[in-house]
Amino acid sequence: MSMVLNEEQRLLKDTIDDFLSTNAPTDQLRRLRDTHDDKGYSIILWNQLTELGVPSILMPKEFGGFGFGFKGLGAVMQSMGRNLTASPLFSTVVLGASAIELGGTASQQQALLPTIAAGQLTLALAIDETHHHQPINTAVRLKERNGQLTITGEKVFVLDGHSADKLVVVVRSSGNPGDTKGLSLVLVDSNAAGLQTNRIQYMDGRNAANIIFNNVRVKQDQVIGELGGAHTIVQHVLDRGVIAISAEMLGGCQEVFDRTLQYLREREQFGVKIGTFQALQHRAAQMFCQLERSKSAVLSALSSLDKNSPDISLQASLAKTLINDCYQHVSNEAIQMHGGMGITDELDIGLFLKRARVSLQILGDSDYHKNRYAQLMGY
Amino acid sequence: METTEQFRLDIRNWLIANCPESQRQPIIKDQQIWAGRRRTFYCEDAKLWFERMRDQGWTAPSWPTQYGGGGMSLEQAKILDQEMKALGCRPALYDIGLWMFGPALLEYGTEEQKQEHIPKIVRGEIRWAQGYSEPSAGSDLASLKTRAEDKGKHFIVNGTKMWTTQGDKSDWIFCLVRTDHQAPKQQGISFLLIDMATEGVDARPMELINGDHEFCQTFFDDVKVPKNNLVGNINEGWSVAKALLKYERNMMSIMSSIVEKEEGDIIAIAKRYVGLDSNGKLSNNGLRAQLSEHLMRAQGDALSALRLYQQHKSGVIDGGLGLTMKYLSTSEQQHKDELLLAIMGNRGLSWHDQTFSISEKKTVKNWAYNKAHTIAGGTSEIQLNIIANKALQLPV
Numbered sequence: 001m002s003m004v005l006n007e008e009q010r011l012l013k014d015t016i017d018d019f020l021s022t023n024a025p026t027d028q029l030r031r032l033r034d035t036h037d038d039k040g041y042s043i044i045l046w047n048q049l050t051e052l053g054v055p056s057i058l059m060p061k062e063f064g065g066f067g068f069g070f071k072g073l074g075a076v077m078q079s080m081g082r083n084l085t086a087s088p089l090f091s092t093v094v095l096g097a098s099a100i101e102l103g104g105t106a107s108q109q110q111a112l113l114p115t116i117a118a119g120q121l122t123l124a125l126a127i128d129e130t131h132h133h134q135p136i137n138t139a140v141r142l143k144e145r146n147g148q149l150t151i152t153g154e155k156v157f158v159l160d161g162h163s164a165d166k167l168v169v170v171v172r173s174s175g176n177p178g179d180t181k182g183l184s185l186v187l188v189d190s191n192a193a194g195l196q197t198n199r200i201q202y203m204d205g206r207n208a209a210n211i212i213f214n215n216v217r218v219k220q221d222q223v224i225g226e227l228g229g230a231h232t233i234v235q236h237v238l239d240r241g242v243i244a245i246s247a248e249m250l251g252g253c254q255e256v257f258d259r260t261l262q263y264l265r266e267r268e269q270f271g272v273k274i275g276t277f278q279a280l281q282h283r284a285a286q287m288f289c290q291l292e293r294s295k296s297a298v299l300s301a302l303s304s305l306d307k308n309s310p311d312i313s314l315q316a317s318l319a320k321t322l323i324n325d326c327y328q329h330v331s332n333e334a335i336q337m338h339g340g341m342g343i344t345d346e347l348d349i350g351l352f353l354k355r356a357r358v359s360l361q362i363l364g365d366s367d368y369h370k371n372r373y374a375q376l377m378g379y
Numbered sequence: 380m381e382t383t384e385q386f387r388l389d390i391r392n393w394l395i396a397n398c399p400e401s402q403r404q405p406i407i408k409d410q411q412i413w414a415g416r417r418r419t420f421y422c423e424d425a426k427l428w429f430e431r432m433r434d435q436g437w438t439a440p441s442w443p444t445q446y447g448g449g450g451m452s453l454e455q456a457k458i459l460d461q462e463m464k465a466l467g468c469r470p471a472l473y474d475i476g477l478w479m480f481g482p483a484l485l486e487y488g489t490e491e492q493k494q495e496h497i498p499k500i501v502r503g504e505i506r507w508a509q510g511y512s513e514p515s516a517g518s519d520l521a522s523l524k525t526r527a528e529d530k531g532k533h534f535i536v537n538g539t540k541m542w543t544t545q546g547d548k549s550d551w552i553f554c555l556v557r558t559d560h561q562a563p564k565q566q567g568i569s570f571l572l573i574d575m576a577t578e579g580v581d582a583r584p585m586e587l588i589n590g591d592h593e594f595c596q597t598f599f600d601d602v603k604v605p606k607n608n609l610v611g612n613i614n615e616g617w618s619v620a621k622a623l624l625k626y627e628r629n630m631m632s633i634m635s636s637i638v639e640k641e642e643g644d645i646i647a648i649a650k651r652y653v654g655l656d657s658n659g660k661l662s663n664n665g666l667r668a669q670l671s672e673h674l675m676r677a678q679g680d681a682l683s684a685l686r687l688y689q690q691h692k693s694g695v696i697d698g699g700l701g702l703t704m705k706y707l708s709t710s711e712q713q714h715k716d717e718l719l720l721a722i723m724g725n726r727g728l729s730w731h732d733q734t735f736s737i738s739e740k741k742t743v744k745n746w747a748y749n750k751a752h753t754i755a756g757g758t759s760e761i762q763l764n765i766i767a768n769k770a771l772q773l774p775v
Contacts, residue, residue: 003686004693261771273774281767288766289703296682296700297675318675370671379646379661379670 003299005071012068013075015052017082023048024085026348032086033205039163040207041086050119055093060101063113070240070305074247074298081251084351086206088122091160094244095237096123099168099185103225103233108187124164124190125237126155126211133364135170135234142171142184142218142227149218151186154210159362161209162199164190169213173228180231185224192216204354235313242316242363243301246323249359250298253327256352257287260334267339280337287330294322314376317369324366331356386455390462397431399424403467414474415506416550429503432471439477439501442485446497475544476500476507480553483623487570487611496551496572508575508582510540510554510597511620517541518761520555521564521617525599527556527571534558534571534609536579536602542755546582546595549575559614570616572608579603589747590730627756645670645719652722666722673711673718680707699770706762709752716746 005013024045032040049055057073059065066072073094080087097116100108115121127135140153151171161167167188175182190197194216200208225233261284264275274280301319304312331353335342342349364372401424410421412429420426432438435449441456442448451459463470481500484493499505516523525538536556543552552573559567575582579602584592611619649670654662661667683700690696719742720727730740753759767773 002689002693003682004689004695261773264773275773276775278764281771281773282760282763284771284773285706285763285766288699288771289707292700292703293676293679293683293707296686297679299686300682318678321671321675322679367668370668370675373671373675374660374667377646377671377674378659379650379655379667 003296003303005075009068009072009075012072013079016054016076016079019048019052020079020083020085024080024083024087026084026351029084029086029205029351033201036201040160040201040205041088041163045085046087046119049087049089054087054089055097055119056117058093058101059097059113059117063109063117065113065117070243070302071299073244074302077244077247078251078254081248081253081355082255084204084252084348084355088160088164090241090244090248091124091164092116092122095125095159095241096164096166096168098237098240099125099224099233100187102236103185103230105221108221108224121166122160122164123166123168124158124161124209125241126158126161126167126169127234127238128157129153129155131157133361133368135238136180137177138170138172138183139177140169140171140213142173142186144173149186149220149223151188151213151216151218154212156210157200157208158211159206159208161190161211162197162207166190167211168224170230170234175228182228183230183234184227185230185233186218187222187224188213188216188218202354202358204351204358206355206358238363239312239316240305242320242369243298243305243312245359245362246298246316246319247302249323249327249356250295252352252355252359253291253294253323253330256334256349256356257291257330259349260284260330260337263338274337283333283337287326287333290322290326290329294319294326297322314373317364317373317376320364321366321369321373324360324369327356328360383454383458387458387462390459391466393435394462394466394468397428398466398468399428401425402428402469404469405467406469410469411473412471412503413506413545413548414472414476414500414503415548416504417548418503418506428469429471433502436501438472438503439481442481442497442501446485446493447501448497472503474500474503474506475509476505476551479509479623479626480507482626483619484610486622487619489607491607492572492610505550506545506548508543508546508549508552508597510543510552510573512541513539514541514596518758520620521568523555523557523568525554525556526560527558527569527604529558533606534604536571536573536599536604538599540597540599541594543582543595543597545593546575546597547584549582551575552580552597553610555616555620558616562614565617567614568616568620569613570610570619571604572610573599573602573604577602577604587748588750589744591744591748624757645673645715645722648719649722652724652726666718669718669721673715676707676711677715680704680711683707699766702762702766702770705757706759706766710759712749712752716742716749720746 028042032042053066054076056065057068057076061067080089093116097113100112112121129139140151140155143150151169155169167190169186169188171184171186172182173184188195194214196212196214198210200210202208264280264284265273267274297319301315304315334349335353338347338349341347401422410425412420412425436444436447437449437459440449440451440459441453444450477500481497484496511520513523513525525536525540527534527536540554552575554571554573555568556571557567558569573580579600580597582595582597584595586592587594649661649666653666656662683704687700690700723739723742726735726739727743729735730744768775
């Protein structure tokens with residue numbers, strides 16, 4: 001399958017680009033940040049996006065979805081990256097709904113997916129337990145006593161965990177940290193008894209939560225997939241997430257690069273445009289090369305999800321590593337090339353710098369993915 | 380109309396039936412079949428394989444049949460290429476004429492020139508060399524000084540060309556020569572074909588930092604060249620040369636696909652020289668991370684090549700992707716070479732002593748040789764200039 005968008009996907013991309021640049025420019029993020037908005041995203045915007053069908057973009061047609069596929073999702077994520085749009089799309093649809101779609105029973109799917117597609121339910125994936133992403137090391141236990149399942153422990157840095165209606169929690173029902181066997185997925189209401197949520201606001205204005213589970217009761221029908229056998233589902237959900245966040249980063253990286261180029265074309269010093277200086281031209285050209293290479297990896301990874309290729313995990317780690325390093329580099333250069341103005345909050349450049357750093361950590365930094373790539377390649 | 384799948388199947392069956400087993404092994408430099416009057420075959424199988432491919436016109440699959448080519452569409456030629464790669468078939472013929480000069484001549488040559496030169500290229504009878512750079516005209520190629528004086532029926536050529544690849548083994552050379560000294564630099568240049576057997580042509584090999592003598596400095600001393608060896612109009616050679624550049628990029632990708640056969644091996648080499656720990660990881664964490672970084676960048680570049688192909692096929696070309704490829708792939712080759720040396724440690728420090736294996740020597744020699752990649756065919760700095768101005772529209 002091609003890395004080039006087809007007619008239908010291009011139309012979707014144009015629609016979303018238009019819509020977001022009008023309705024969710026960076027001003028909106030500033031307002032959410034500065035007012036410490038409860039949700040951290042605009043409900044009005046999410047409702048509008050729902051009307052446009054965005055939450056159904058991946059969903060199978062039988063649950064009210066559009067089936068635009070991952071390349072369609074990639075176009076939306078890129079647009080959100082360009083506009084620094086905060087929305088529940090990533091946590092709720094890419095991570096949460098994927099877990100239900102891939103691991104849920106028919107009745108779980110019937111009960112939840114159409115509600116998500118209608119924008120009525122938000123989810124968050126509670127997976128990390130330390131400040132580094134290391135899913136296999138999950139230690140929080142799902143215990144069973146007299147037929148009653150309970151969770152005790154703490155999940156940290158749960159993206160959008162402060163506002164989600166339900167949590168998809170990765171827990172260990174058997175085995176030890178490091179084992180692939182023994183992982184389970186459970187669905188927990190965010191207002192369940194014994195659950196304590198502490199909101200974290202990141203520097204980019206987005207939110208997460210540390211969540212303490214104190215004997216939280218879980219019924220059988222809250223378990224997604226087989227008890228102790230969720231590793232494959234978790235992997236697949238994470239691969240989708242890694243690739244989707246890479247697409248968002250690609251959009252953000254392209255936007256901050258474009259803004260920097262525009263500045264190089266306009267800003268004058270020593271009586272000439274600073275873009276005429278070869279020292280800056282070469283650095284800009286090198287950024288462009290790195291960006292195009294990363295773009296190929298991200299587009300190919302999106303396409304590998306649509307094809308359900310056997311090498312999705314490899315492509316996910318490839319895409320995330322390349323775009324991590326690229327966005328980090330380009331956002332640093334963007335600040336430097338904007339000179340003194342680059343370090344003021346008045347310009348948006350700093351917003352991209354901060355979003356880059358936060359998204360760098362989401363579902364694994366470059367070290368994590370280089371290591372995973374090496375494992376998958378067998379060395 | 381034959382379906383694509385049937386075509387692919389026919390090609391595959393033909394290759395299986397006609398490509399000798401010995402010609403389905405990864406290619407070794409010494410066993411490449413280069414075109415030319417002095418063409419040699421290291422074994423009977425190589426000769427057989429070359430002749431079979433030649434007789435189909437598949438040495439130049441997409442060239443018109445009237446000049447001996449295969450007459451395939453670009454799509455079909457790509458299928459042939461894919462099937463050859465899948466079966467591990469060696470390229471049947473190596474020649475700059477085949478990769479660069481031929482396509483440009485098909486575009487710019489007169490009918491008479493095409494009739495004379497193209498069939499000989501397809502059949503591997505003539506080996507072509509390129510005469511562009513000069514001792515004082517490198518990146519600033521248009522400042523070249525080799526001159527051709529109009530003597531009525533012929534030109535008289537005087538001057539010297541640098542970096543003539545295998546100049547001493549080549550038969551003909553396509554040259555950029557100055558035909559008007561008054562005109563602004565690029566406008567006084569013409570594109571001229573010269574038979575290297577002509578009196579006054581002397582190609583002298585130069586020793587490189589890896590001990591090889593692949594390149595010559597070629598001297599022209601009152602060389603008489605017939606007027607009908609001019610390609611394109613007089614003083615308009617620069618546009619022919621520019622057209623040829625795009626084929627040079629194709630050549631680079633052909634050359635890199637030849638190298639591809641060894642690509643996967645860096646993992647095996649790393650395992651052998653560095654060793655694995657009890658978890659099956661490379662024992663050296665730093666080298667392990669560097670290996671991932673290299674493989675990922677290289678895989679990204681391979682995906683860019685695929686994306687570029689898909690863009691051309693679908694007609695949706697966005698921006699300057701193609702302009703990035705030379706800069707990226709040549710730098711990455713050098714990263715890889717440096718990594719190989721790091722992996723080999725002290726075993727990657729010589730090509731002289733018998734302490735070192737043949738492949739070790741080859742790796743080290745390549746490391747030195749590949750320093751040329753970021754210089755030849757437009758230095759990396761020139762590539763960045765082009766990207767900044769063409770793709771990024773930064774002001775000049």
